Every structure is written in C-alpha cells, then in structure tokens.
Amino acid sequence: MSDHDETKADSAKSAEHSKKAKSAKNDKTERIAALRPAYQKDLAAGADRFLAPRRTHCPWCGSGRLTPRLRTTDLLQHKPGRFTLDRCADCGHLFQNPQLTEEGLEFYYRDFYDGLGEQRMSGAFGGRGAMYRARAEALLPHDPAPKTWLDVGTGHGHFCESARAVLPGTAFDGLDFTDGVELAAREGRVDHAHRGAFPDLAPELTARYDVVSMFHYLEHSTDPDRELRAAHEAVRPGGHLLIEVPDPESRYARLLGRWWLPWLQPQHLHFMPVANLRRRLAGLGFTVVAEQHAAAHDPVDLLAAVWLALDHTAPREDAPWLPEPPGALRRTVRTALLLAGVPALITATLLDRFAIRPLSHRLGLANAYRLVARRE
Incomplete structure (x- = not known):
C-alpha cells in the first residue's frame, strides 16, 4: 500500500470513529430527553418523600445513643436529596438515618448500574x-x-x-x-x-x-x-x-x-x-x-476525592433529573474546569498506587x- 493509500485509509478510519462518537452522543441526548418527564414527575413532590421516618435506636445493637457522623448529598449522580449517616456511640455501627424507602432505593439506583449508567459501570x-x-x-x-x-x-x-x-x-x-x-x-x-x-x-x-x-x-x-x-x-x-x-x-x-x-x-x-x-x-x-x-x-481514595470535588464544583452535565439540559456556556465551563484538574488527578493516582498503597494498613x-x- 502506498503512503497516499495509507493516508486515505487513516482518514477514513478517523472519519468513521468521529461518526460513531457523534452518533453515540446523539443517542444519549435522546435517551436523556425521553427519560426527563418521568424523573420530573418523580421529583415534583420533593426528594424528602423517598426517606423513611428517622430511627431513634441503632439497628445493630438497639442503643439509643446516636450522633450524626456525616451529612452529604449524592456526589456521583447528583440526584436531588440530602443524606445523613448516624453513628452508634455504644457499638460504633454507622447507618443512613433516615434510610431510603423501597421507592427511594429504586429512584437512586435507577440509571446507575443499568440504563444510562450500564455501559460506564x-x-x-x-x-x-x-x-x-x-x-x-x-x-x-x-x-x-x-x-x-x-x-x-x-x-x-x-x-x-x-x-x-x-x-x-x-x-x-x-x-x-x-x-x-x-x-x-x-x-x-x-x-x-x-x-x-x-x-x-x-x-x-x-x-x-x-x-x-x-x-x-x-x-x-x-x-x-x-x-x-x-x-x-x-x-x-x-x-x-x-x-x-x-x-x-x-x-x-x-x-x-x-x-x-x-x-x-x-x-x-x-x-x-x-x-x-x-x-x-x-x-x-x-x-x-x-x-x-x-x-x-x-487504592483509589485520593483520586476519587479529587474527582468528586472537581465534579461537584463544575456545572452539571446533562441528566434526566435536571429540569433542562445545560447550555453551551455551562458545558464549556465544565470542560475547562475538568481539564484544569487533570494534573491533580494524575498526582492523586500516583500517590494512591505507589506511595500509600504499600503502607495502607500500617497507616x-x-x-x-x-x-x-x-x-x-
């Protein structure tokens, strides 16, 4: 094959790859748009309805000596809601309190391991x-x-x-x-x-x-x-x-x-x-x-922490639980912030794998x- 023919073949492969990537992006956009009405209907009454009544006793030992350990949000999918982990002062058990109901579990698991998230996971x-x-x-x-x-x-x-x-x-x-x-x-x-x-x-x-x-x-x-x-x-x-x-x-x-x-x-x-x-x-x-x-x-703790912080700070990417898709400016800002965080992600990966992993249990x-x- 001549150099000219090789160049044409490479160009054809590149064009085909670009076409497939664009098609996949369009397909995901269409899937998100199709799912949005159902998600908006689920959220119309607020995310608190997905939580059961708060427990007053530890589910592991029955003690009533509970203290809040962590308050946070959904840092992976960024679905609406706030969550608390309580710690039992007697046995040390930690648990989500209030806990998600069966309906809440379905809502927050949806499109994480399957659906939109299946290929990624x-x-x-x-x-x-x-x-x-x-x-x-x-x-x-x-x-x-x-x-x-x-x-x-x-x-x-x-x-x-x-x-x-x-x-x-x-x-x-x-x-x-x-x-x-x-x-x-x-x-x-x-x-x-x-x-x-x-x-x-x-x-x-x-x-x-x-x-x-x-x-x-x-x-x-x-x-x-x-x-x-x-x-x-x-x-x-x-x-x-x-x-x-x-x-x-x-x-x-x-x-x-x-x-x-x-x-x-x-x-x-x-x-x-x-x-x-x-x-x-x-x-x-x-x-x-x-x-x-x-x-x-x-060995992913530091890498994951940096990513979660970057992703939390950046504007959201499109998801069906958002009222509407993000505009071009927000998409651009998100891309810029994530690119700026690449050196920190690389440093965290190296620390996780080569500096901390051998000493993880000792430390x-x-x-x-x-x-x-x-x-x-």
Missing part, C-alpha cells in the same frame, strides 16, 4: 480482573478446590468470570435483584443466575454451596443481619463465607470527609466495624479463619476489610 467493573482474582485467592488456604460458589450481589458477573482462572473446576452461580445477573448468565460469566432478594431465595438454596461470597454487598442491604442469616442457610456445613465491605474505621473516612468514596451516599446504608461483624458471625455459627485489610484495600488507611468465615 460495566466497563469499570470489567477492567478489574486482578482484584477479582485476588478475592478468589483469599479462599485457597482454607479450601483449594470448592465445587460450588455463589456470588451474592454479582452484578454483571465479572468476579465470577475472573475467578475461573483461579478455580477452573468450580461452578460459579450469581445472585442479584437486577437483570444484570441474567445478562451474566447469557454471556457465560455465571453458570446459573438467581434473580431476587437473597433472604427470599435462601430457603431453596439451603446448604447448596461450598462458598458464598458477598463483595461490597452488605453495605447496600437494608437489613445486614437478615442477609448474614441467609448466607448461613446457603453455605453447607464446613463451607465458607467471604465478606468484603468498606471499613468505617479507616483514617481516610475522617481525613477526606464527604469526599471519601466508600460513603457512596445514598446507596450505602450500613457500615460495620470489623469487631461487630466478627461477633455477629460467631453468634450465627461461623468461625472467622482470616481477616484481611491491606489485601482488601482499593490505618485501608478502605475495606475482608473476612473468611467457616460455617461450623
């Missing part, structure tokens, strides 16, 4: 194979060859897909209440899909699994204790339960305040100190055989912990 979760394999490897010292594994809150099944490289002889099933789990089955990422609420499905799964995993799932549940009892039901005697959750005792939670990504309001409803969870598991008949902090740490900065528990 699928890309984010799909690119974390090394982290997923490390989670599977945490079981190996305790059971090197489980036959059956149920991943609760599996989403699109990316953990199960990656874990097969660690445990090729294990059958991986997924459970979730969204249609993502059915997509995971169609794509072959899980062997069998269970769609619904885990406590409701647990009786038909009694003692079926060698392993049940809950990776960043319990903090989303309205009743963590009920989920743990369901796990006890689904794990066979001698089998294992793997749990990974944000660590509310991380120093980052205090240092970064509302910009600490694991707060993830309003989706995260409960935050359990590790001692609380260990005691609850023991009461259910589990023995904790491993506790990991550094291994569960996801008390690990943002999550992982427990491996055996059902006796």
